[in-house]
Amino acid sequence: MKYCFGVDIGGTTVKMGLFSTEGELFEKWEIKTRTENEGKEVLPDIAASVRSKMEEKGISIEDMAGVGIGVPAPVSEEGIVKNSANIGWGYKNVKKEMEELLPGVCARIGNDANVAALGEMWLGAGKGCSNMIMVTLGTGVGGGVICHGQIIAGANGAGGEIGHICVNYNETEKCGCGKTGCLEQYASATGIARLAKLRLAKPHEKTILEGKNLSAKSVFDAVKKGDRIATEIAEEFGAYLGHALANMAVITDPERIVIGGGVSNAGPALLPFIEKPFQEKTFFANKDTKIVLATLGNDAGICGAARMIL
Template sequence: MGRYAFGVDVGGTSVKMGLFDETGTILDKWEIPTRKENKGASVLPDVARSLLAKMAEKGIQEKDLVGIGVGAPGPVDDEGTLVSGAVNIGWEPFNIPKAMHAYINVPIKAANDANAAAYGEMWQGGGKGFNSIVAVTLGTGVGGGIIINGELLAGATGAGGEIGHMHMVDDETESCNCGNRGCMEQYASATGIARLARRRLEKDDEPSVLREGKVSAKTVFDGVKAGDKVAVEIAEEFGEYLGKGLAMIASVLNPEAFIISGGVSKAGEILFSFIEPPFHKYVFRHCGNAKFVLATLGNDAGIYGAAGLVLR
């Protein structure tokens, strides 16, 4: 019999799980609800029960498992400790592998969920073939994951890769969700792009398809594809902020590639035409050969990356 690994991606609504063979091929995937009552006390026992049930179903014993990887929504250090808890689940700080070992005795590794997703994209997704990447998630916020020479960079307190909270604008009057003002995610996330659009539309009465309904990142890039002048201006402003921010990151980390995921990435490679010019304008030239690539694993990136923590 071959050897296997489980990848677990703990989210605020559901826990996604995948069974992989030792080559990294996914064999099965499923999910269970995240039960958050009592500070999330049921989450890991529920996960363990589900994994043990899957092992029984497939005839897999503990000795057949290379291990289990877990992605968690909070800062996780190199020892697998959730350093400051996970607010959207109610978890307080604890060591994830140690807690899981109470239910199943195999090697267990844990990482921040965005870092795990980055690892998945490098291992089996859009970043396959690269060894040093920065994954950039453009969703409700802007998330990031850093992998250099095949190693995840979690940082001293597990908060490495929080690129959405790089300071970009000094005179911003609105606060970011983190409490600071002028963070990258206020301009480059899906909500940030919609915010840029509303500000632009309020500036004058120039005709635009964006005046016809609810403004969103999707309607902005649909407008760009239709040749709408105002939509193009908004996309250029978005690209200026993101391209400049990624240039700063490249000048520090010198990655081979940026892997772009999240809802905004559904606009496709047209994004790159707005990100790459400012990136090349601001980047230190010896770090400017980084490629821009779309992620390919979608919502499965987290389970791939979690499994990759023990398989790769």
């Protein structure tokens, strides 16, 4: 039997999984992401954990298909990261360094959102598809585009950065990327909270959101209770996201659009707010594109990282 490791590097923890080349997940675990000293110890820590698990399970180098790694940054096809805000890296040839730390083991590197999309296509909500889009709605908005079973990475490793599509040309407040009007400003967890604050600053009828700590969760909890103001906020969020996805669909023609990230924990109540504006704007050829919730949760990254090897 051959084995591979799937690794998902986050700002706080590194998620890791041991897989068979048939796709069976044997074990998963986490280690701390040591971001101090420009993230100098991140890759050595991963390599040490891989070696330890190989020793524990009696896996030899000859039994290894490789190690796949998802990184929270644009990644070139050669496995090079030029900058990463969350883990302290500047320019880093991740593939080269990982293969030096694990002699004889092949490494494949990808952007974390792209890798999560690959995971959902392989074992999750996109199973059976070879063309799909995944959007992750968390603190920011990430995305991955899969065409004919392959990640679209692009020339700079920034393919699928859905969160930075401009959806409001009149916005004056800046996104974290330094530009204005990005989807991330309206469809992320922080973006939904921002929409809620802006709505409650205007004249409004009574709402259960009044006096609450505004968050994406509190908005969708209120939606489920029939709150009108919360519903208006959800409709505004959905219009921005649904229209952006219609634009993406006409470019990539996906079979399925998968919605993941923390905001997707709102469950099926989320989908109608996205589907209606998507259908209003989408090209006729994309009318039957299904919008579904991700199913792998936090395992999407390690599954997609393993899939890169396989």
